Amino acid sequence: MKNNLIEFDKAKKKLQHLSIFFFVVLLAILIRLFYLQVVKGNYFCQVSEKNRIQLIPIPAPRGVVYDCKETPLVKIGPSFDIMVVQIGLKKEDIENIARKLSCILNIKTEKIIAFINKKKSLPCEPALVAENVSKDVVIRIAEHKMELPGVIIQVNPKRFYVYGELASHLLGYIGEVSKKDIERDEERRYKTGDLIGKTGIEKTLDDYLRGENGGKQVEVDAKGRKIRILSCKEPKAGRNVYLTINRQVQEIAEEAIKDKQGAVVILNSDNGKVLALVSKPSFNPNMFTSRLGNEVVKKILEHPNHIFMNRAIQAEYSPGSVFKIIVKTAALEKNIINIKKKVFCKGKYFLGKKEFKCWEKAGHGEVDLLKAIIKSCNVYFYGLGAMVGINSIVDVAEKFGIGEKTNIVLSEEKKGLLPSPRWKREKFNEGWYLGETINCSVGQGYLLVTPIQMACMISGVGNKEVIYRPMLIEKVENSNRDELIDYEKPEVKYRLNFKDKTLKLLDEGLKDVVRLGTGWRACVWRLKVAGKTGTSQNPHGEDHAWFVCYTEINGVNLGICILVEHGGGGGKAAAPIAGEILSKIKMQGIIL
Amino acid sequence: MAYPYKINSHLSIFLIALFLMAIGITMVYSASAILANEWVKDSYYFLKKQLLGASIGIILALLMGSINYKALQKIVKPVVIVCMLFLALTLIPELSKEAGGARRWFKVGFLVFSPLEFIKVAAIIFIADYLARKEDLIKNFEKGLFPILIVLGILFVIILIQRSLGTVIIIGAVAFSMLIIGGARIGHILGTILLILPFAYSLIYNVDYRKRRILAFLNPWDDPSDKGYHIIQSFLALGSGGLFGKGLGESKQKLFYLPAPHTDFIFSVIGEEVGCIGTTFIIILFIIFAWIGFKIAASASDLFGRYLAFGITTMISSQALLNIGVVTGVVPTTGVPLPFISFGNSSLISVMMGVGMLISVSKKNRYV
Known part of the structure; x- marks a missing residue:
């Protein structure tokens, strides 16, 4: 304890030395403060009053969005605005x-x-x-x-969606940045009043399109008159984006679906480029660029048909008979059936006492595998599905990308649902029933897919080897068009690795669907179209109509998916749309 | 120990902290209202956050004050490790938030905090504990001083990766003062500092922005629109305040001329609005705080308590000195918040935790 006290005294001495140091610094600061505030106070006060630096922002022009043929789809144009001072x-x-x-x-x-x-x-x-x-x-x-x-006319830059409602979901719209966005934005990119992309390409590529706002530091006198410009930061114009979309194809597709509710996706199956991506009903993004506020916008937001939903990537439906492509592939891959063996369809299929109906009430009579796919006979596929088993079906479906996002760059994509015994155990803690396999074989039950997934799947069947990730961005260039900044490369997403025989039978079957079967309305003169119809029952009303097909047109392999919500039978409602699109592309000689 | 010590020092130190914090809340609102309105269209935005931080700070101070500080000795190692871990985690971009080129903030849900502020307190507890345990060895360079210098060195490297020279200076100053008080030989300390100097020089002159800051400090009027901009705007603010100031809320420099008017440069706004009288008053409050803090340290009942109280008082007062030094142009620009006053929840909460420890130490020495 005594030792401690001696130490303590020593420490106290040291503390005194340290505090002298502290007080010297403190004194320096106090003298400095007195000097700045009292001695030099008047001088600084005058400087502060006289020399004022004003910051005048210069907004950056947003980038232009082109289609693959360099037709501008979205651009900046002059807007004559009436103002009152x-x-x-x-x-x-x-x-x-x-x-x-x-x-x-x-x-x-x-x-x-x-x-x-x-x-x-x-x-x-x-x-x-x-x-x-x-x-x-x-x-x-x-x-x-x-x-x-007091009335003046000002010319202000305004964003124009050149073709109005064309590809509105894909392009998206812009709007003032919300308070939430600002708070969430960690890099402090946004300021209140900035315009940013809210959906679609405008949102996904916002960082490219937006550019960097500039500003001027201007020295002004007490009356606000400019004395001189201290520094000027030129705004950096937004980058230009070139999409893989072909404007003409997109227009044809939108004309073909008319005012029906639904979606159309057209892919190039050799590289995954999206040539058209339609979702109906659509909206006019020009309405959102208005700085006056708009009642129409509110109406759209509250519309019961979910106008803003991009049905091509966000809406999930049962695939219906389109899924038979996958069941057929699974059966052929497993090599467990005799394709010539006939089954008698009398319109019903029994599993124990439970009855499963064929869509043809009278039945199809004797059907083999080819006839079953041509006529889309449910009874044949009930039996086939039960034989192949759910696990093999799921294996093949996974290869086609069902239940997984296609990873198109648009951020709003949904992934659908591929049910499997394991999924059911995890979700409901229940076993898988054979009845569910049977339901699944004709694309009903838990199964959910998006139109873009179906387009990818049918492109895969057409391509025979791989499924590419659907890509939308041909390239991003700077505003002087002399520097390539970003682009999407074709990217193989799934390798199919099916047997040649499977692919051959699949191709023949799907061609006959259009030639002789349910898809005859998609038949186009001098074009070999292979496709499959689908009719998806749903609790909300009339059936959804599906049609998927692939074909070679003007030397380009296309995969097409049509969906008409509550359209009825796929053959009747969806196939003719594909037919119209293909024949128009063919007739007009559009270079893809 | 019959130390002539009758004033209730834990109450007075708490009251001074509260007083400084109240000034801080007022000035944060005054300095940030227009900025916040421009930025998020809510002029109370920073005020609300500061009030939240102050409430948490007060609660933590009272909590810390009511437990025995000796308990800290037992948990010091895990605390330091956790702090270092958080510090390392801020380097992962997904978890952290960048501001002004430095990655110092850590995100947990909606909370954003800066582990740097807490590492200061943790380092002080660690050094205090070390000095208290190695009391006899500290005079010996190899066995006493060297190990702790190594630990501090590692800590400094991690902090410098975060580009926060200010924190290193503060922890360095506090650590060396504590080592001297703890009995280390002045010669050893001076030798170490001499060894570090070349590193410090290269650190400053190899990092472009630091070099520019130093040059701007040496002659701000060379280039008023660019490098010297911050300091000049601060001078203009302080100067135009004069002796009595322009009055609360009347600062013009805070309107987009002064950088960070509600954080690091808040003292300039105070100078502009309440003048030399106000700034001197705040400095006097800090002097009283330091005086009481050192008294608590001097009459602590054990070595750990003494070093702890000394370290915390040194940390808070040296931060105040450094911050005020920067805005008055006595010291080159370094980002250090003014304790109790600058906007920033991490700083406020960690400083109030320190106040809580001072209270705890002070309570013990009354009964000895």
């Missing part, structure tokens, strides 16, 4: 102006007054009244300039 105007003046503008612009007077009042607290700043007005309106306003004090 209200400083120096009395209330009556504003009402008067609003009335006159109302005649010219065809907008209600009250609405115009409301727009002007938005900037009431900042009377020097122009208030936006109308956007993107026609040249006639610009001329009329210019003519009446004397009667419209």
Whole structure:
């Protein structure tokens, strides 16, 4: 303890030395503060008052989106905007102006007054009244300039979706960045008021398209007059994006599906390029670029048909008879059936006492494997599925990518569901029933797929060897078009490794489906189309109609998937759409 | 030990901490309201976060104050290891958040915290524990001093990877002061510092932004729009405040001229709004804090308590010195928050934990 006390005294001495050091620094700071604040105070105060640095932002132009033939789909164009500067105007003046503008612009007077009042607290700043007005309106306003004090016409850059509703889900739309986005954004890329991509390509490639905003540091005097520019950061224009989409094909596909609800996906089966990606009903992304707010947008958001859903990648349906392609492949691969062996279909199939119906009530009579696929006979496939067994079916389905995302770059993709005994045990803790295998054999039950998955699958059947990951981005270039920044490479996603015999029988069967069977409406003169129809029962109403097909057209191998929601039979509702698309591509001689 | 010591020092140190924190909350709001409104359209954004941090800080201080600080000695090793682990984890981009080129924040759900602030406290506990246990050996370089220098060296390397020179300077200053107080020979310490100097020089002159900062410090008016910008804006703020200031909320420099007006440069805003009177008052509060803190250390009932209290007081006061030194241009720009006052929950919470430990040490020495 005594020793401790001696140590303690020593420590105290050392502490004193240390505190002297502390106080020297402290004193320096205090003197410095006094010098800065009191002695030099006046001087700094003057400098601070006189020299003001203002930051003036310069927004970056957003990148252009082209199709594969370099046709611009989305670009920046000038928009003639009508603005009102209200400083120096009395209330009556504003009402008067609003009335006159109302005649010219065809907008209600009250609405115009409301727009002007938005900037009431900042009377020097122009208030936006109308956007993107026609040249006639610009001329009329210019003519009446004397009667419209405070009204100015500004040319602002605006994003234009050149073809309106065309490929709206794929392209997406832009909007003001939300508070949530700003808080979540760790790199501080966004500022309130910035426009960012909200869905589709606009969202996925936002970092490329957005560019970097620039700004000027301007020194201004006390009255706000510019003295000089201190520094200027030029905005970096957004990068240009070239999609694999072919505008003409996309247009043909959208025309073919008309106003039905559904989706169309057209792939190049030799590299996975997406030539068309349609989802209906569609919307017009131009509505979202409006800075005035829009009631139509709200209506769309609340629409019961889920207009914003990209049905091609986000909607999950039972595949119906399209799935028979997979069951047939599984049976041939396992080599357990005699393809010539006939089964008698009398419209029903019994498993114990449970009855499974064929879609043809009267039955198909005697059917072998070829006839079964041509006529899409359920009874034959019930038996075939039961024989092959669920595990073999699941194996083949996995090879075709069922139950897995295709990994297309769009972020909203869903993955569907491939049920298996293991899945069922994990999910419900129940065993797998044979009845479920039978249901699965005709694409019903738990099974769920997306149109893009089906397009990939049928492309695989057409390609015979591999399934490519569907790709959308041909390339991304900088705005001067002299530097390649990014691109998607063809990427093999699944290797099929099926026997030659299997592939041959599959090809023959699917060709006959279109030549003689349920898919005859997709038949196109001088084109060998191989396909399969599907009709998917669902609890929400009329059946969904499927049609998938592949063909070689103008030297390019295509895989096509058509889905019509609540369209009825696949042969009747979906196959003719494929037929129309193919014949138009053929007739118009479109270079793919 | 009949130390003439009658004032209830744990209460007074707590009150000073509360007072400084209240000033901080007011000034954070004043400095950040317009910025926050521009950024997230919510002028209370930083105020709310600071209030949350202050509440957590007060609760933790009271909690720490009510437990026996000797318990810390038992958990010090796991605490240091966990802190180092978190520090290493911030280097993984998926888990961390980047700001101003430095990767120092750690994300857990919606919480973002900086392990750097906590490592300061953890390092102090660790050194205090080491000095208390190796009391007799510390004069011996190989057996006493060398092992702890190695540990500190490793820690500094990890922190420098995070690009936080400020933290290294603070921990270094605190650690060396503690070692001197703990009985290490001044010669050993000075020798070590001399050995480190070349490394420090290369660290500064090889990292471009640090070099620029130093050059800007030496002559800020050379290039007012670029390198010297931060310091000049700070001078303008402090200077235009004058003796009495422009009044609360009246700062003009905080409006996008001053970098980080609510964090590292908050002292400039205080100077502009409440003048020389206000800044001197805050410095006096810090002096009183340091004085009481050192008194608590001096009359601690055991060695660990003494070193702990000394370390924490040194940490808080040296951070205050460094921060104020930066904004007044006495020291080159280094990112160190002003304790209790700057915006930042990690800093606030870790400093308040330190205050809690001071309270705990102070409570014990009253009954000896």
